Every structure is written in structure tokens, then in C-alpha cells.
Amino acid sequence: MMNGELQAWVDKAAKLTQPDRIHWCDGSQDEFENLINVMLKSGDLIALNSETHPNCHLHRSDSSDVARTEHLTFICTRSKVDAGPTNNWMDPEDAHRNVDALFAGSMKGRTMYVVPYIMGPLQSPYASLGVELTDSPYVVASMRIMTRMGQPAMEKIAQTGTFVKGLHSTGDLSPERRFIMHFPEERMIKSIGSGYGGNALLGKKCHALRLGSWDARREGWLAEHMLIVGVEVPTGETHYIAAAFPSACGKTNLAMLIPPASQKGYKIWTVGDDIAWMHLAEDGRLWAVNPEAGIFGVAPGTSEQTNAYMMSAVQRDTIFTNVAVTPDGQPWWEGLSKEPPPQLTDWQGRSYDPGNGTAAHPNSRFTVTNSRLPNISPEFEAPNGVPISAILFGGRRASLAPLVFQSLNWEHGVFVGASVGSETTAAATGKVGVVRRDPMAMLPFCGYNMADYWSHWLSFGAKSDALPKIFNVNWFRQDADGNFMWPGFGENLRVLRWILDRCQGRGAATRTPIGYLPTPEAIDTSGLGLGPDTMTELTTIDKEAWLEEIEDIEGFFTKFGERMPKALLNQAARVKNELRGG
Ligand code: TSX
Ligand code: MN
Secondary structure, eight states, X not given: OOOHHHHHHHHHHHHHHOOSEEEEOOOOHHHHHXXXXXXXXXXSOEEOOTTTSTTOXXXXXXXTOOSOOGGGEEEXXXXXXXXXXXXXXXOHHHHXXXXXXXXXXXXXXXXXXXXXXXXXXXXXXXXXXXXXXESOHHHHHHHHHHSEESHHHHHHHHHHOOOEEEEEEOTTOOGGGOEEEEEGGGTEEEEESOOSHHHHOTXXXXXXXXXXXXXXXHHTOEEESOEEEEEEOTTSOEXXXXXXXXXXXXXXXHHTOOOOTTSTTOEEEEEESSOEEEEEOTTSOEEEEOOOSEEEEEOTTOSTTTOHHHHHHTXXXXXXXXXXXXXXXXXXXXXXXSSOOTTOBOTTSSBOOGGGOOSSOTTOEEEEEGXXXXXXXXXXXXXXXXXXXXXXXXXXXXXXXXXXXXXXXXXXXXXXXXXXXXXXXXXXXXOTTOEEEOGGGOTTTOSXXXXXXXXXXXXXXXXXXXXXXXXXXXXXXXXXXXXXXSOOGGGGHHHHHHHHXXXXXXXXXXXXXXXXXXXXXXXXXXXXXXXXXXXXXXTOOOHHHHHHHHHHHHHHHHTTGGGSOHHXXXXXXXXXXHHTXX
């Protein structure tokens, strides 16, 4: 059975882009192996050491095509205000005309791959279908890891008829002719001029977040930039947490946290490391599925010390992008070991010279299926997902933000999420240590006006009294000498324990204007050897500094003008008033 709409769209795209061949992907192992062989021959892939890293390959991207390009990413809605002040906007007609001119003939001499995929578990009522047309075999191989790709998706598309249309071509890779266009009203994506993950693997940021958030608002659910974990406790029950953090906060590490030996009987099960689709169920709870099937993770900083489960996963069947290689063909990146091994080849294929920068690109990646994770949750494929007890927001804040606090209620929790800010690190461009607002960690990924997005979040408050409790965490507080005050990593489980206690009506806390703070003794710190005042400092607020913070947040909110929900402005006013003693 063939979907007529799909056939017509493929014909139209082929007429525009003029590929030499069209290959309809079935997602089989044979097809994958053939693709790998094609890329080994063309030089798109390099085989890594088959003894230490069986079935692992290295891809080197164009050196000008190494990250998402937010200034070339557009939301093309009929009305500009629907895209909001934080997105680039272009009129849909203009956008189609502009990119179609670039797509014209772009696949000459190439194969157009038709890639059907499912975002979400196979039998999930929340799954969403898509087809990506691409001329990049690297994209096809990556989509097979990152999504449920191939025959089952094609069958569902034939049955149901509706799917997201994604057209992608690497074009000539010129940043001057690169655009990532979203047409939420048509459920369509057109991406040209980039082969990089977030720009080219259209199922992930483009479909699951930008178009997903648009669909979610219309259909009454939430598409979020969140990890999902199950926390198994010594009694054997598992409680689920979703968490959103801006980049460089260790989100993937938290998704794969390994409790230290002192935390006997606890275990973290990974459901997802990047995206959560959450639906309100009959029982009044929010249930989350991970729409993805794989991990597209940042390599630098990943090591046995920071993320042993991830290290185990990328030992085989992994595509590495822009990492360095050792003379015997093993991948390497900054942070994997203290010293770089001798005779490294850097990410651009040159003999490594520190004078040229880092050996691996700071945004170098691994792409690996979720099922390779030793702690993948048994609920990862559950059609209805997992019930979320707590939602965490957070950021990297050297001062101000306590280790953890709980919002006073749903509305205040939405304010906490909308206020997320994180200090820039050396890895990002721009100044170091400057606070950037990144509400719900969705700033680059919300497919519509963020003020409307907050209204949508707020609307859940009246729909249920069994919603998750909302918390804010900060693993990155520093003392006067610049030392991190909290050990972080596996010890963060101690904070998660307090969070779950609070969700069950336990856990000691003090009400403050910014939320409920743990009493200094409420979090188990036994064996950590923290100084006598450390927990007190991590669990108190500086009222003057918080007044400045709220004023900064209010300044950020003014961007959104008329569409700004009054409830969030009222929350800001309430916090300020209470901080002043009112
Ligand atoms: O991922 C991190 N997490 C979450 C882990 C579950 N990182 C790495 C962030 C870069 C992406 C952290 N870095 C965390 C953290 O909780 N905390 C810190 C700060 C820190 C760094 C080093 C030490 C302690 C804290 N300690 C020593 O180096 C011994
Ligand atoms: Mn992400």
C-alpha cells in the first residue's frame, strides 16, 4: 500500500532537486551496512579500531559546519507575532521561494533517500510520523540510530496518512546558502546547506521540539527539552523525574547518574537524555515518552569518571563526528583522559598541534542507540510512557541560586522555568560567566511565541491536582576562592532523594519568597566531608541579590509585550514584595 500524498511529495521534491536516483529506506540491517560501505568508499566515514571499538566509525564534517546555526533557523508562520520575539521569522511564501531556489538541482549526481521514521515508541498513541528526504548518507545512517526508521514507519504512514515532511540537502555546505526553515502550519521542514546533526537530522530538534511544541499546544500536551530518568529506591519502587537544563550543565550525565557506593539500593534508569513528550492522563498525572531512539551526545568531558554508562555504550556500533583519533584508530576527545595520547590526529585530520586549538572539536559528538546503555529503562518502549513525579529546571550559577528549591505551586513553578538562566562557559561563544536567559532550556527550540508557550504551561494548573512538583537545582555554586561547593555527579542523587521526599509529603523545608528550601540537615551529606557552613550557605538566599535577579527577569519578560501572561508578571511582583518583607 502506498500513501498518495507521500508519493506526490517525493515526485515534487525530485523534480526540484533532480537526484540521479531515489532510494526508499526500509531500515534493515543490510541497508545500514550498505550505507556504511558507500561512505567508507567515499571517505565520508573512516573505520575505527575494530578490536577496541567494533563497528565504530568516524565522520569529519566540513570545518564550517560543526554546530546548529541559530541565526539561519527560521519559524515561518503566516503571522509574525506567532513566532514571537525570540525566533527568526520569515513569511512562508518568501521562505519557500528563497530555499526552493537553493534546492533547485541540489541533488544532481546524488541519491535522494526517502527516510520514513517514527518519533516515539512504536505502539504509542503519542507517536508522531515523519519522512525526511535527504541526499546525505550520513544523515540516513544517523536517523536509523536516532529514530525508529524504516518499514514499520512506512506502514503506519500508509495507514494514517499524516506525517511531517522534511526536505534536506547538504547543498554546497556554504554558510551563505544555509537555511533551516520550519513551517509549523504545514507541518513541514526545509533544511539546506548543512550536514550537521541538529540542522540535518530533522526528527530531533526540528520535528520533536519545534514542530512538536506547536502540535503540543494545539493538542494540549507538552513537547520539552528534557531528560527522563527513573530513580529506583531501596524498597524497589521507581519514581520518574524530567529535567531541563541549558547546554553545558551536564544534562546527559544526570540522565545516566551512577549512585556512589554510599547510596546503597538506589539506581538510575535512563528513559531519555534530551527530549520528553508529556501528556496529561486520566489519572491527572503527566506521563512522558522519549520520542527518540538514540543519543546524539557531546563527546568532550565524557569519561569513566563523569559518565561510565555512556562510555560503555560508545564502545561499539557508534558513529563519532569530529573527534580526534589515536594512531591505532581509537577515538579521543578532551576530558577522556588527563593528557592527550601521543601522535593524535585532530578532528580536521591534521597531526594534532595545540597551537591549532583542541584535538576534538568542542561540539564533537557520538551517535548511538539507546539500547546500548547498560541502564536503559525497561519502560523506555512503554507506549504510554512513565508518570512524572518531579520536573527539574536548573542552570550554571556560581552564586545566587541555592543547591535546590521547590516552587510554591504550579504557577510559581512555571515562573521558575521561565526564569532559567545559565552562565556561559568557555565552550560557548561570547563572554565567560555572563547569565543568559534560556526559559525551560527551550529558547532555541520553541516553535512559536514563548509568551504563548508559557500560557500553555500555565493552563495545566487548572486541569489537574496531581501534576509533578517543580524544582530548581544548581550543581555549580562556587565559594569565594572559586571552588565548587557541591561535589556534583553521583552525589546529586542525595538532592534527588530530597526532591522525591518532598513529592511524597516528607523532607524538611523552609518557605522563602523564592520557594521551599531544604533545611541544612534535610539533605543527607554523610561521608561527604563538607565544611560546617557549606550546607547552610547552599540553602540560604541573599535577598538583595535575589531582588536584582527578579528585576533582570522582569526586564527579560518585557520583550514579550502584550502576549506576556499576567500570572508570571504577578509572580515576579510577589517574590519582590516578599523579599522586601511585605
Ligand atoms: O555533569 C556534571 N554534573 C551533573 C552530573 C550528574 N558536571 C559537568 C558539567 C559539564 C558539562 C558537573 N560539574 C557537575 C555535575 O553535577 N558539577 C560540576 C562542578 C564540579 C567539578 C568538579 C568537582 C566537583 C564539582 N570535583 C572534582 O573535580 C574533584
Ligand atoms: Mn539538547
